Each structure stands twice: as C-alpha cells, then as structure tokens.
Amino acid sequence: MPRGKDHHYTLQLTWTGAEAGPTRDYRVYSREYRVDFDGKPSMTGSADPAFKGDPKLHNPEELLLLALSSCHMLSYLALASLEGLVVTAYEDNASGTMVQEGRGGRFNKVTLRPKVTLAPGSDLARAETLHGDANRTCFIANSVNFPVGHEASVTTAG
Incomplete structure (x- = not known):
C-alpha cells in the first residue's frame, strides 16, 4: 500500500x-x-x-480528551458530508478515566457521547453506524493505546 x-x-x-x-x-x-x-x-x-x-x-488530561472528541466530530462531519448526510447540530459530552500507577499513570478509556441532529428524511441507521467509521478514521483515536468508545444518539430536526 x-x-x-x-x-x-x-x-x-x-x-x-x-x-x-x-x-x-x-x-x-x-x-x-x-x-x-x-x-x-x-x-x-x-x-x-x-x-x-x-x-x-x-490541563493535559482535558486536552487529550478534547483532542479525541474534536477529532471524532471532525471525522464524523467529513464522512457525513461525503455520504450526503446533512448534519444540522453536533455536541459531545465526553469523559475519560485515567489511573495512577506509581509516579505515573495512563488513560484506560475514553467514552464519547455525541448527540447528532440531522436534516429531516436522513438515513438514521447509516448516521449511527458512521460513528464507527469516524472512530476508525480519526487520527487521534488511532494514536492512543486505550479504547475510545462512543455512545451516540442520532435524531432528526423537527
């Protein structure tokens, strides 16, 4: 390749x-x-x-969470636009867990909770599965050694 x-x-x-x-x-x-x-x-x-x-x-921990959340959003919006899905609103209530181990520590998981609103008549099923695609294409999620999960909700406007 x-x-x-x-x-x-x-x-x-x-x-x-x-x-x-x-x-x-x-x-x-x-x-x-x-x-x-x-x-x-x-x-x-x-x-x-x-x-x-x-x-x-x-702090750096918040900035890591921000990087993952914003990267997922930007990946999702790009993929949605390429597939003709019209996103009218997007927000995320992300959280992460870091464990201390001796003098250091590491994140052991991050959960993104994107709430996506689409234009009426949009393909909700495709919009939901697109989160998996966004996770796989997000440069930041691909760079960390812990799981980045998502609990997405997708609705249509109106």
Whole structure:
C-alpha cells in the first residue's frame, strides 16, 4: 500500500511557572505553562488540580480528551458530508478515566457521547453506524493505546 503524505505540527511550550520560583518543593512550585503556536493564539495551561495545578486552567488530561472528541466530530462531519448526510447540530459530552500507577499513570478509556441532529428524511441507521467509521478514521483515536468508545444518539430536526 502506498504511503500517504506526512503532516508535521509544531508548538513551543514554556514553563511560565518558573517566574514564581524553582522546583525546590513539590508542594509549592507553579505548574503554569504557556503554549505558543505559529500564527495562532497562545494557550495557558497547568497541571490537573489533583497534581497541584491551577483549577482555572486547562490541563493535559482535558486536552487529550478534547483532542479525541474534536477529532471524532471532525471525522464524523467529513464522512457525513461525503455520504450526503446533512448534519444540522453536533455536541459531545465526553469523559475519560485515567489511573495512577506509581509516579505515573495512563488513560484506560475514553467514552464519547455525541448527540447528532440531522436534516429531516436522513438515513438514521447509516448516521449511527458512521460513528464507527469516524472512530476508525480519526487520527487521534488511532494514536492512543486505550479504547475510545462512543455512545451516540442520532435524531432528526423537527
């Protein structure tokens, strides 16, 4: 099978928490960081509050969940449009579980709960099975080593 085109992504991550002091004490150093993307707005993040992070900032665990949820949505919308399914609304209430193991940990599952609304007269059965196709084509879901399930609901507008 021929190899597809490679896509490259870059960002610059800076630990801005260093301004508040070094890592002399695990309990008190700042976990805040800034991420700069070429030509895009910067983002500020921190660790999860369970790991002494700022609860007002996004953490890497949330961003992983966001990446999976948004990738699934974008894959689904692309496939739906290619098949002539007219999606009029889409939302997801995703959740993930991470287990701590010693000093580290890992996600052991993510569940996406997309709620899709289609134009009247759409093929609901095909729209439901399209979630499996979206999961198989999502670059992010294909890059993780834990199951990404989905509990989708599909309805028609009106």
